[in-house]
Amino acid sequence: MSLFQEIGAYVDVLLPLPLENAFTYAVPPALVEEIQVGKRVVVPFQKGKFYSGLIINIHADNPTSYPCKMIEEVLDVFPLLEEKHLQFWKWMSQYYLSPLGLVMNQAFPSALKLASKTILLPNPDFDAESEHELSDQEFLLLEAIQIRGKIDLDEAAKIIRKRSAFGVVRSLIQKGGAIATEEMNEKVAPKIENFISIHPQFQGEAALRILFEKLEKAPKQLDILLVFLQLAKDSAAMISRKTLLKHPQAHPQPLTALLQKGVLVQSKQAISRLVENSSDRKEMILSEAQSKSLDEIKASFSHFSTVLFRGITGSGKTAIYIKLIEEQIKLGKQVLFLVPEIALTTQLVGRIRQVFGEVGVYHSKMNEQERVELFNAVVMNQFSVVLGVRSGVFLPFSNLGLIIVDEEHDTAYKQQDPSPRFHARDCAFVLGQLHASRVLLGSATPSIESYYAAKSGKIGLVELDERFGVAIPPAIELLDLVKAKEQGAMKDYFSWALLAEIQEKVENHDQVILFRNRRGYHPVQQCSTCGKLVECPKCDVSLNYHKGTQNLVCHYCGYQEKSVSHCKACGSEEISMLGFGTEKVEEDIQALFPDFKVERLDQDVTKKKSAFKDIFKSMEEGKVDILVGTQMISKGLDFENVTLVGVLNADQSLSWTDFRAVERTFQQLMQVSGRAGRHAKKGKVLIQTRQPKHPIFSFLQKQHFPSFYEWQIVERREFGYPPFSKMILITLSGKKEEIVVEASELMAKKLRLTLPKGTLGPVPPPVSKINNRYFRQIQVKYHVEKIKPQTIKAHLHDLQKALQGAPIFKSIFISIDVDPT
Ligand SMILES: [Zn+2]
Ligand SMILES: [Zn+2]
Numbered sequence: 001m002s003l004f005q006e007i008g009a010y011v012d013v014l015l016p017l018p019l020e021n022a023f024t025y026a027v028p029p030a031l032v033e034e035i036q037v038g039k040r041v042v043v044p045f046q047k048g049k050f051y052s053g054l055i056i057n058i059h060a061d062n063p064t065s066y067p068c069k070m071i072e073e074v075l076d077v078f079p080l081l082e083e084k085h086l087q088f089w090k091w092m093s094q095y096y097l098s099p100l101g102l103v104m105n106q107a108f109p110s111a112l113k114l115a116s117k118t119i120l121l122p123n124p125d126f127d128a129e130s131e132h133e134l135s136d137q138e139f140l141l142l143e144a145i146q147i148r149g150k151i152d153l154d155e156a157a158k159i160i161r162k163r164s165a166f167g168v169v170r171s172l173i174q175k176g177g178a179i180a181t182e183e184m185n186e187k188v189a190p191k192i193e194n195f196i197s198i199h200p201q202f203q204g205e206a207a208l209r210i211l212f213e214k215l216e217k218a219p220k221q222l223d224i225l226l227v228f229l230q231l232a233k234d235s236a237a238m239i240s241r242k243t244l245l246k247h248p249q250a251h252p253q254p255l256t257a258l259l260q261k262g263v264l265v266q267s268k269q270a271i272s273r274l275v276e277n278s279s280d281r282k283e284m285i286l287s288e289a290q291s292k293s294l295d296e297i298k299a300s301f302s303h304f305s306t307v308l309f310r311g312i313t314g315s316g317k318t319a320i321y322i323k324l325i326e327e328q329i330k331l332g333k334q335v336l337f338l339v340p341e342i343a344l345t346t347q348l349v350g351r352i353r354q355v356f357g358e359v360g361v362y363h364s365k366m367n368e369q370e371r372v373e374l375f376n377a378v379v380m381n382q383f384s385v386v387l388g389v390r391s392g393v394f395l396p397f398s399n400l401g402l403i404i405v406d407e408e409h410d411t412a413y414k415q416q417d418p419s420p421r422f423h424a425r426d427c428a429f430v431l432g433q434l435h436a437s438r439v440l441l442g443s444a445t446p447s448i449e450s451y452y453a454a455k456s457g458k459i460g461l462v463e464l465d466e467r468f469g470v471a472i473p474p475a476i477e478l479l480d481l482v483k484a485k486e487q488g489a490m491k492d493y494f495s496w497a498l499l500a501e502i503q504e505k506v507e508n509h510d511q512v513i514l515f516r517n518r519r520g521y522h523p524v525q526q527c528s529t530c531g532k533l534v535e536c537p538k539c540d541v542s543l544n545y546h547k548g549t550q551n552l553v554c555h556y557c558g559y560q561e562k563s564v565s566h567c568k569a570c571g572s573e574e575i576s577m578l579g580f581g582t583e584k585v586e587e588d589i590q591a592l593f594p595d596f597k598v599e600r601l602d603q604d605v606t607k608k609k610s611a612f613k614d615i616f617k618s619m620e621e622g623k624v625d626i627l628v629g630t631q632m633i634s635k636g637l638d639f640e641n642v643t644l645v646g647v648l649n650a651d652q653s654l655s656w657t658d659f660r661a662v663e664r665t666f667q668q669l670m671q672v673s674g675r676a677g678r679h680a681k682k683g684k685v686l687i688q689t690r691q692p693k694h695p696i697f698s699f700l701q702k703q704h705f706p707s708f709y710e711w712q713i714v715e716r717r718e719f720g721y722p723p724f725s726k727m728i729l730i731t732l733s734g735k736k737e738e739i740v741v742e743a744s745e746l747m748a749k750k751l752r753l754t755l756p757k758g759t760l761g762p763v764p765p766p767v768s769k770i771n772n773r774y775f776r777q778i779q780v781k782y783h784v785e786k787i788k789p790q791t792i793k794a795h796l797h798d799l800q801k802a803l804q805g806a807p808i809f810k811s812i813f814i815s816i817d818v819d820p821t
Pocket of ligand 1: 527528530532568569571572
């Protein structure tokens with residue numbers, strides 16, 4: 001008898017729901033030996049519903065405030081999480097003012113969050129022969145799922161006549177009979193492939209030698225065997241049939257013969273979707289400048305746990321990352337490589353795989369099954385390197401040595417919705433401390449905050465201002481749109497100068513990128529008679545005309561309607577289409593240069609899963625002359641033949657009122673400029689603007705981030721913006737505008753009691769109505785030297801609770817965004 005069995009054991013169980021606290025459950029004596037912090041258990045919660053929750057504490061205190069229920073089952077054999085992972089969750093919950101249950105909800109793939117409403121689907125690849133491995137209850141459940149097509153966990157419990165079916169469901173999923181999902185339409189198909197191995201009888205050197213002699217008269221069969229051994233390197237290993245037959249000396253017929261003789265054995269195996277092997281590993285050779293930076297980074301890590309590495313576009317940062325990763329692997333450590341968006345880093349993933357072979361990849365476009373596989377693989381320590389987007393910070397590494405945050409300035413690192421609204425870069429910093437690992441932030445145009453932290457000695461700084469190889473930075477030229485219009489040197493929104501440049505480059509067999517940060521065809525329709533704009537009925541924004549679908553589309557709520565033929569206000573049929581998006585640019589440029597091959601890359605195109613890869617490939621193969629795109633084309637792409645980048649209108653983002661507008665524009669234009677002339681050919685960037693005198697352009701033309709920073713930091717200091725202050729953005733929304741206004745005014749009034757000067761608003765945000773919901777925002781700005789962040793956050797938390805507790809504000813949704821971007 002253990003101590004807990006004698007005195008009674010209790011566990012605090014966290015549920016993936018918007019709840020602040022964990023709930024205490026009693027542990028039945030039979031399960032006492034199994035419980036451990038970090039394991040999942042099944043517990044009843046509210047009206048006989050069951051959930052899988054996580055044990056976060058074990059103790060002997062029976063709660064007095066509520067009757068304590070019992071845990072039903074323990075789901076895991078080994079804990080999924082360690083204490084430091086829970087510490088990270090707790091930090092995130094407190095820092096970002098998000099209930100701990102929601103942090104759990106974010107951190108776990110849904111298949112790990114089984115709940116009564118989880119849907120079970122039949123697994124189309126389930127092998128009927130495996131049925132005999134199932135228990136009676138598993139078999140009963142399998143039959144029900146196959147007959148009905150889908151069942152939820154409540155139904156499953158009824159079928160096997162148990163209070164909860166979690167345990168049986170989990171083992172059925174593990175045996176491949178069913179798939180768990182929260183989304184009804186998702187079908188997960190594990191990839192099954194045929195694998196070949198040598199029969200155990202012939203494995204080993206002596207047995208093989210005899211086999212070789214026997215096969216002397218069948219040279220083709222011998223070839224197969226030799227190819228097998230060459231590829232597998234070990235007679236006991238297994239290789240896929242496909243891989244084997246790809247070899248020029250391996251043919252299907254002799255393979256079949258060997259299988260019939262029983263020399264080789266074929267079996268079906270699920271191949272992990274996480275791994276795409278690359279056979280040829282390449283050795284990286286660093287330039288002198290790169291080697292110097294690498295040494296500096298290593299030296300800096302002896303003083304700082306976090307180092308900012310600023311290397312201009314084309315300087316070859318990736319090669320340096322790879323060297324650092326190699327070192328960690330030699331030390332037996334794991335590496336988390338964060339990137340802003342996986343879809344945009346095809347080339348990067350390829351390069352990393354070329355060097356390290358197996359790497360894990362974790363991103364939002366993966367299906368549930370793939371996410372769980374990767375999550376479990378990390379628990380089991382199967383990958384040394386994992387490439388991930390921002391949610392990668394939740395992976396339960398046990399032996400992390402290095403976190404790389406590439407393009408650390410990118411706003412994609414910030415989660416907007418749902419809560420927790422975390423910033424993966426800032427999380428990486430905290431993770432680094434918890435794991436005692438190093439953190440490398442990389443960028444050509446770091447965020448003002450990170451560069452400030454580096455300049456003021458809080459984190460290390462290493463800078464590289466030389467492009468790799470023979471490449472030299474592109475020449476950046478401005479084109480004054482006002483002047484060009486006066487001189488009549490415009491064709492629609494293209495300057496003659498840009499058109500001439502495009503023609504010259506393409507005729508010279510170079511490639512051109514045209515950047516326009518707006519998708520669709522015409523962003524605005526206006527009645528020529530009464531001046532009314534065609535707006536979304538549910539939002540206060542105008543509808544975008546998409547020519548491909550002939551629809552007017554709202555980019556905020558997704559609302560669509562057929563394009564209008566008359567004004568809804570006055571009935572006039574004269575509707576003018578204004579503005580231009582990428583779809584129109586593609587069409588216009590094609591009309592101007594009918595012989596050139598034009599492609600487009602934006603969110604609309606990439607809705608098709610393979611579109612990105614396809615365009616990418618044709619671009620690499622030189623089948624595209626002109627690529628038109630949104631910011632999607634600005635990140636990380638590296639095409640040898642691109643020598644001209646045209647920015648069609650740089651003014652749009654400069655006109656934003658946000659204090660970060662200039663920083664964002666600079667980053668974006670630097671990034672997109674960086675696509676030109678990355679190799680032997682010199683690149684050119686042509687920026688069309690109405691405000692060529694704007695100071696941003698002088699820094700851009702110099703392509704010198706430090707002087708841009710010096711200019712910006714003065715402004716930030718003068719107006720007390722971050723990094724000289726901290727900000728929190730509070731957004732209230734609801735279906736009744738007057739209630740939203742009342743609630744936000746009350747909230748602002750209360751906040752002013754603590755922060756009289758630091759509370760701004762409430763004001764309607766730039767888009768104040770989305771999908772029939774009205775929005776108001778309050779901005780809180782404070783200085784950490786004057787008031788503790790915890791004080792403000794505690795105050796905010798109480799205010800939110802009090803407000804949402806009031807009956808008239810019950811329907812108001814309050815979102816709190818700490819460190820908004
Ligand atoms: Zn009208
Ligand atoms: Zn809308």
